[in-house]
Amino acid sequence: MEFARDDQLDKKQLALKKHAEWRGKLAVRVKAPMKDQQDLAIAYTPGVAEPCLEIASDEKLAYTYTGKGNTVAVITDGTAVLGLGDIGPAAAMPVMEGKCALFKAFADIDAIPLCVDSRDPDVIVETIYNISKSFGGINLEDISAPRCFEIERRLIEKCDVPVFHDDQHGTAIVTCAALLNSVKLTGKKMGALKIVISGAGSAGISIAKMMMRLGFGDIILCKGAGTIYDGAPYNNAEQQAMALVTNKEGLKGSLAEAMNGADIFVGVSKGGIVSGDMVRAMAKDPIVFALANPLPEIMPDQARAAGAAVVGTGRSDFPNQINNVLAFPGIFRGALDARVRRITEEMKEAAARALASVVSEDELSADYVLPDAFDPTVVDTIAAAIIATADGARV
Numbered sequence: 001m002e003f004a005r006d007d008q009l010d011k012k013q014l015a016l017k018k019h020a021e022w023r024g025k026l027a028v029r030v031k032a033p034m035k036d037q038q039d040l041a042i043a044y045t046p047g048v049a050e051p052c053l054e055i056a057s058d059e060k061l062a063y064t065y066t067g068k069g070n071t072v073a074v075i076t077d078g079t080a081v082l083g084l085g086d087i088g089p090a091a092a093m094p095v096m097e098g099k100c101a102l103f104k105a106f107a108d109i110d111a112i113p114l115c116v117d118s119r120d121p122d123v124i125v126e127t128i129y130n131i132s133k134s135f136g137g138i139n140l141e142d143i144s145a146p147r148c149f150e151i152e153r154r155l156i157e158k159c160d161v162p163v164f165h166d167d168q169h170g171t172a173i174v175t176c177a178a179l180l181n182s183v184k185l186t187g188k189k190m191g192a193l194k195i196v197i198s199g200a201g202s203a204g205i206s207i208a209k210m211m212m213r214l215g216f217g218d219i220i221l222c223k224g225a226g227t228i229y230d231g232a233p234y235n236n237a238e239q240q241a242m243a244l245v246t247n248k249e250g251l252k253g254s255l256a257e258a259m260n261g262a263d264i265f266v267g268v269s270k271g272g273i274v275s276g277d278m279v280r281a282m283a284k285d286p287i288v289f290a291l292a293n294p295l296p297e298i299m300p301d302q303a304r305a306a307g308a309a310v311v312g313t314g315r316s317d318f319p320n321q322i323n324n325v326l327a328f329p330g331i332f333r334g335a336l337d338a339r340v341r342r343i344t345e346e347m348k349e350a351a352a353r354a355l356a357s358v359v360s361e362d363e364l365s366a367d368y369v370l371p372d373a374f375d376p377t378v379v380d381t382i383a384a385a386i387i388a389t390a391d392g393a394r395v
Contacts, residue, residue, distance in 0.1 A: 019094060024097060025094075025097040025098060025100070025101045026097055026100055026101060026104075026113070051065035051066070062133075063136070063339060067110060068134065068135060068136050069136045069336055069339065070108075070109055070110055070136060070336060071109070071110045071111070071112065071134070071135050071136050071137075072103060072109055072110070072111045072112070072135060072136060072137045072138070072139050072332055072336075073111070073112050073114050073128075073131070073132075073134075073135045073137075073138050073139065074096050074099045074100050074103070074111050074112065074113050074114065074139045074141055075096075075114045075115075075116060075128055075138060075139065075140055075141065076089065076092045076095075076096055076114075076115055076116070076140070076141045076142040076143060077089060077092075077115070077116050077117075077118060077119060077124055077142075077143055078090070078091060078092035078115060078142065079119065079142070079143055079144035079147075080142045080143060080144040080145070080148075080167070080202075081095055081142045082095060082142070082293070083292075083293050083294065086144065088117075089115035089116060089117045090115065092115050092142060093113060093115055095141070095142065096113030096114070096115060096141060097113050099111065099113070099139070099141060099166075100112065100113050102325050102328075102329065103139075103328075103329060103332065106325060106329035106379055107329035107330065107332065107333040107379050107383075108333075109329065109332055109333060109336065111139070112135075114131075116128070119147075121147050121150050121151050121154075124143075124151055125151055125154045125155055125158070128155055128159075128163075129155060129158045129159060132155075132158075132159045132160070132161055135161060136161055136335075136336045136339075137161050137162045137163075137164065137332050137335055137336060138155065138159065138161060138162070138163040138164070139164055139165075139166055139328065139332065140152055140155075140163065140164065140165040140166070140167075141165075141166055141167065142167065143165070143167070143202075145201035145202040145205075145238070146201075146202075146236050146237065146238045148165055148167070148168065148202050149168075149202070149205075149238050151165075152165045152168070156342055160341055161341065162332075162335045162340055162341065162342050162343045163342070163343075164328070164331065164332070164335075164343050165202065166324055166327075166328050167202050167203055168202045168203060168205070168206035169206055169210075169327075169343070169348055170324035170327045170328045170331070171203045171206065171207065171268070171291075171322070171324060172203070172206040172207045172209070172210040172348070172352075173210070173327040173331070173348055173351050173352045173355065174322050174323065174324060174326050174327050174352075174355065174370070175207050175210075175266060175289060175291070175322055176207065176210045176211060176214055176352040177326075177352045177353070177355035177356040177370060178289065178312055178320060178322060178356075178369045178370045179211070179216065179264065179266075179287065179289070180214070180352065180353070180356040181356050181359055181364055181369040181370070182264075182287045182309075182310040182312075182369050183216070183287070184361075184364065185309075185310060185364055185365070185366065185369065186285045186287065186309050186310065187285075188263055188285070188287075190214075190215055190216060190217070191215050191216070191217055192217055193216050193217030193218075193263040193264060194217060194218055194220075194261060194262045194263050194264070194283070195211060195216055195217055195218065195219045195220070195262065195263065195264040195265075195266070196219075196220050196222060196255070196258045196259050196262045196264070196265050196266070197219060197220070197221050197222065197265075197266045197267075197268070198222050198223075198255055198265070198266070198267045198268065198269040198273065198274070198297060199221075199222075199223070199267060199268035199269035200221045200222065200223040200228050200239050200242070201268070203268040203291075204221060204266075204268045204269075205221070205238055205239070205242055207266055207268065208221055208242060208246060209242075210348065210349070210352065212245065212246075213345060213349055214349065214352070216264070217263070218246070218247070218248050218249075219246045219247070220246060220247045220251055220258045220262075221239070221242055221243075221246055221247070222254075222255045222258055222269075223239070223269075224269075226252065226253060226254055226255075227247060227251050227252060227253055227254075227255075227257075227258050228242060228243050228246065228247060229243050229247050229250050229251065229252055230243045230244060230247075230250065231243070232252075255273065255274070255278075256275075256278050256281075259274075259278050259279075259281060259282055260281045260282075261281070261282065261283055262282045262283060262286065263282070263283045263286060263287065264286065264287045264288075264289075265279070265282065265286065265287070265288045265289065265290070265297075266289045266291065267289065267290045267291055267292055267296065267297035267298075268291050268292065269292055269297060270292050270295075270297070271292045271294075271295025271296055271297060272295055272297065272298075273297050274288075274290065274297040274298035274303075275298070275302075276298070276302050276303075276305060276306035277306070278298075278306075279298065279302075279303050279306035279307060279308055280306045280307055282307075282308075284307075285307070285309035286307065286308050286309060287308070287309060287310045288303045288308040288310070288311050288312075289311070289312040289313070289320075289322060290303065290311070290312075290313055291312070291313060291314040291322050292314065293314040293315065294315065296313045296314070296315070300313060300318050300319075309366060310366050310369060311366075312369070312370075319366075319367035319368065320367065320368070320369050320370055321370070321373070322370070323373050325373050326355060326370065326371065326373055326378055327351060327355065327382065329379050329382075330351065330354075330355075330378060330379040330380070330381065330382025330383045330386070331343065331347070331348075331351055331382060331383075331386055333379055333380075333382075333383040333386075334347075334382060334383035334384065334385065334386025334387045334390070335347075335386055335390075337383060337387060338386060338387045338390035340386075340390050343386075344389070346389045347385075347386050347389045347390070350385040350386065350388065350389045351382050351385055351386060353385070354381045354382050354384070354385035355370070355371070355378065355381070355382060357381065358371040358375060358377055358378055358381055359371055
């Protein structure tokens with residue numbers, strides 16, 4: 001155990017050392033030649049006036065004459081950063097830079113990290129809207145619930161480029177892809193399943209909505225105070241809306257009570273809150289996705305010992321990692337290539353099914369319900385699914 005602590009310390013020190021060396025994970029590369037007066041005359045004045053005039057006459061030509069069509073803004077207010085919580089916009093920058101690096105490494109998309117120094121949804125929406133013409137897409141990141149729902153909704157209505165809150169939809173897409181394959185593997189019957197989700201914030205609610213769309217079965221959302229049911233005194237507006245379409249029997253009680261007889265557990269809450277006895281009380285061959293980081297709701301070995309047939313976590317050191325990098329690069333690659341104005345529910349469903357399809361039936365096993373993050377076919381498969389469902393959503 002002492003070695004594990006020392007190893008973790010070494011990793012932390014190495015991360016600090018490398019970040020200090022990099023001084024940012026991104027750099028600007030000039031594509032246009034800048035060697036002589038002729039180059040300057042074409043790339044800058046007077047030549048630059050020509051594409052400006054063309055775009056002024058038809059704004060869509062920005063996709064032809066600028067980098068807009070391959071550029072995404074990754075934007076946060078720093079209020080819900082990874083497992084660190086509300087650490088503010090400046091402290092969120094290393095995460096936003098990292099996300100931008102993933103965009104480039106996995107999908108060759110140029111991404112720009114932006115941290116907005118405001119907690120006011122009105123200010124955040126107007127700030128993002130006012131800069132949105134510079135980008136082909138907006139990736140919202142690490143914005144606390146329930147504000148994130150309002151911010152995303154309003155931006156989708158106002159902006160003419162796709163707006164996607166990855167903490168909601170990316171998490172839901174990857175989770176549901178893994179669950180589709182887990183249900184197939186265990187032989188459970190879609191539509192007749194009891195699902196319990198611990199965590200009723202942005203990720204939990206989005207997972208629930210996608211599971212409903214895909215037809216998994218009845219879902220019970222839980223938070224620290226208990227189950228989400230119609231009229232629960234601790235519901236916020238988003239949770240109350242979900243209470244009207246989930247928990248059909250109106251169960252009032254604790255997470256342990258909700259998990260009794262459940263086929264699927266998904267945790268997007270906090271570590272150590274699920275016991276082996278709670279898993280043993282689930283239905284036969286339960287599916288347990290304990291996604292809290294760095295400590296899952298229940299450790300994989302404990303869940304398996306209690307009878308779980310398939311176990312997933314948010315960690316890279318266990319099988320079946322629910323990692324958003326499996327979704328957002330391909331989603332934005334497809335959205336940018338198809339020049340869509342918004343990412344629709346049909347696209348999200350198509351992305352989940354496409355991701356699940358990357359794992360063939362021959363490959364499918366209890367320790368392999370999702371492809372590896374570095375599988376080169378993932379981005380292209382998801383991008384193709386987005387493009388195939390793009391009709392009616394194009395710019």
